[in-house]
Amino acid sequence: MEDLQSLHCWAEDFQREIEQNAGRARPRAADCRTCHSAVLCIPGQANPEALTAFECLVEQIGPLPAGSRYISMGDPFDAVYAIKSGQVKTSRVDTDGNEEVLGLHLPGELVGLDALAGSRYRCDATLLDTGMICRVSFPRVADLALVWPTLQGRLFQLFSAALQTRRYSVDHPVEMRLAAFLLDLSGRWKQRGFSATEFTIGLPRQDIARLLAMRKETMSRVFARFEEQGFVRTDRKHVTLLDFDALRRQAGPLAP
Amino acid sequence: MEDLQSLHCWAEDFQREIEQNAGRARPRAADCRTCHSAVLCIPGQANPEALTAFECLVEQIGPLPAGSRYISMGDPFDAVYAIKSGQVKTSRVDTDGNEEVLGLHLPGELVGLDALAGSRYRCDATLLDTGMICRVSFPRVADLALVWPTLQGRLFQLFSAALQTRRYSVDHPVEMRLAAFLLDLSGRWKQRGFSATEFTIGLPRQDIARLLAMRKETMSRVFARFEEQGFVRTDRKHVTLLDFDALRRQAGPLAP
DNA sequence: CGACAAGTTGACCTTTTTCAAACTTGGTGG
DNA sequence: CCACCAAGTTTGAAAAAGGTCAACTTGTCG
Numbered sequence A, B: 001m002e003d004l005q006s007l008h009c010w011a012e013d014f015q016r017e018i019e020q021n022a023g024r025a026r027p028r029a030a031d032c033r034t035c036h037s038a039v040l041c042i043p044g045q046a047n048p049e050a051l052t053a054f055e056c057l058v059e060q061i062g063p064l065p066a067g068s069r070y071i072s073m074g075d076p077f078d079a080v081y082a083i084k085s086g087q088v089k090t091s092r093v094d095t096d097g098n099e100e101v102l103g104l105h106l107p108g109e110l111v112g113l114d115a116l117a118g119s120r121y122r123c124d125a126t127l128l129d130t131g132m133i134c135r136v137s138f139p140r141v142a143d144l145a146l147v148w149p150t151l152q153g154r155l156f157q158l159f160s161a162a163l164q165t166r167r168y169s170v171d172h173p174v175e176m177r178l179a180a181f182l183l184d185l186s187g188r189w190k191q192r193g194f195s196a197t198e199f200t201i202g203l204p205r206q207d208i209a210r211l212l213a214m215r216k217e218t219m220s221r222v223f224a225r226f227e228e229q230g231f232v233r234t235d236r237k238h239v240t241l242l243d244f245d246a247l248r249r250q251a252g253p254l255a256p
Numbered sequence C: 001c002g003a004c005a006a007g008t009t010g011a012c013c014t015t016t017t018t019c020a021a022a023c024t025t026g027g028t029g030g
Numbered sequence D: 001c002c003a004c005c006a007a008g009t010t011t012g013a014a015a016a017a018g019g020t021c022a023a024c025t026t027g028t029c030g
Helices: A004-020 A048-055 A138-147 A149-162 A174-191 A205-211 A216-228 A244-254 B004-020 B048-055 B138-147 B149-162 B174-191 B205-211 B216-228 B244-254
Strands: A058-064 A069-071 A079-085 A088-093 A099-105 A124-127 A131-137 A198-200 A232-235 A238-241 B058-064 B069-071 B079-085 B088-093 B099-105 B124-127 B131-137 B198-200 B232-235 B238-241
Touching: A048 A138, A048 A149, A058 A079, A079 A138, A099 A205, A131 A138, A138 A149, A138 B149, A149 B138, A149 B149, A174 A198, A174 A216, A174 A238, A174 A244, A205 A216, A216 A232, B048 B138, B048 B149, B058 B079, B079 B138, B099 B205, B131 B138, B138 B149, B174 B198, B174 B216, B174 B238, B174 B244, B205 B216, B216 B232
Parallel strands: none
Antiparallel strands: A058 A131, A069 A124, A079 A131, A088 A099, A088 A124, A198 A238, A232 A238, B058 B131, B069 B124, B079 B131, B088 B099, B088 B124, B198 B238, B232 B238
């Protein structure tokens, strides 16, 4: 049972604050009710009162053009960012100047949770296509979580889920890694109500390669082999999975 | 500022519960005041009232002998486990029957945070030497966090820190991975007030190898090379780091 | 002491990287 | 509209890193 009274007070406080700032330019608040990704995002399925309180602390940014870097490594942490639309790449350049690709994120996913511990963002986040981002002040959401236990539980869940990111770092052959990656993406698109067999990978080959810890040349060859064998069909960033069983066989123990 | 009144009520509730169960065998509660690892563990540096409330929900287990598996993959999740003493290995056997080593954990560290999202433990946890473990009921600690904001913040911090576990991905040479691993361990022992130059690695070579995504033969050869070059001295599980600069040079961008 | 597990070493072989070069695209301006 | 450019992608051949297999050494514990 939510404490509706507390939530109401909370929302009112924010309303007041917003009114005080009315003169200054303030980004519009998010509308989680119309957001397709909301169910997979922080709010999950929440009641209207709770949602209103939550929306007060979310700041909607965009639409931003492809290539926009909205988080930069090293910047002080104060918010997590949810993806409303668009695909996002997280990456960092190491001390040798090589770019390391850490993840590919789809709408509804959260970026920046790892930054809390060190108080600074640990990687860059870049939009791969035109998209919208929701900025969620962390101190505020944590504050709200104290009076809205369901939200607290949801945050713990999201942190925990972030720990489960598949590591393609292990010593599995390249075919296994690529097959597992494709199946993983397929599942995530399906979860969002899109086709599990046909989707677009926002990352260029080079970056997929780096994400899967191989070279772009190797990546290209493995894709070619998969296509020869009739497992997939590719046209640039557009991918069609033709034979799930074969892919699962390829992925072996890495299969999601 | 803690809400001492709430904390007090909380502690009293638990006291009552404990008294009711007095007849039945109940594991002794933890004493975080005397625990050397407490500062790095969940409580951090807490005031006495808060600590009492916290201790009520911690169950101290052990001493357990080396080889004890106290978490089994697939078991339903209901608690996280803190290491009071001893080294712990987390691992899982994949669908092909190969063991994958996920981590080596030192006293004060938390195991099981990743299990919350799926409601089941995602790996086994095994003590590598005689040690004591603290079982922390997750529903209860989350409940306490609602009235003790500092604890909530601490939990978020711990989740976030768990996301930063170094990935020993295959696209770095083996020397880099081993050097980085040794430096990482060194730093973690130092943090605990032990020697940064001399420590014991609970894992057998085979398992270090698997953790660093290489074969035991390769591991052995890299250790031999390091010893030849005077970077380290090893005697079985006992390691002495002799040249930090050289190791840092070897570790390159992976250096902690 | 002897058996068994853990660790080491050497020879050989496979996978993946590296380097180099050709080839597609999509966008830009003439 | 088309030529051109740059970014991205593919291909081939050679090389290196690390894996595999098998023998061997060492340490441990009854």
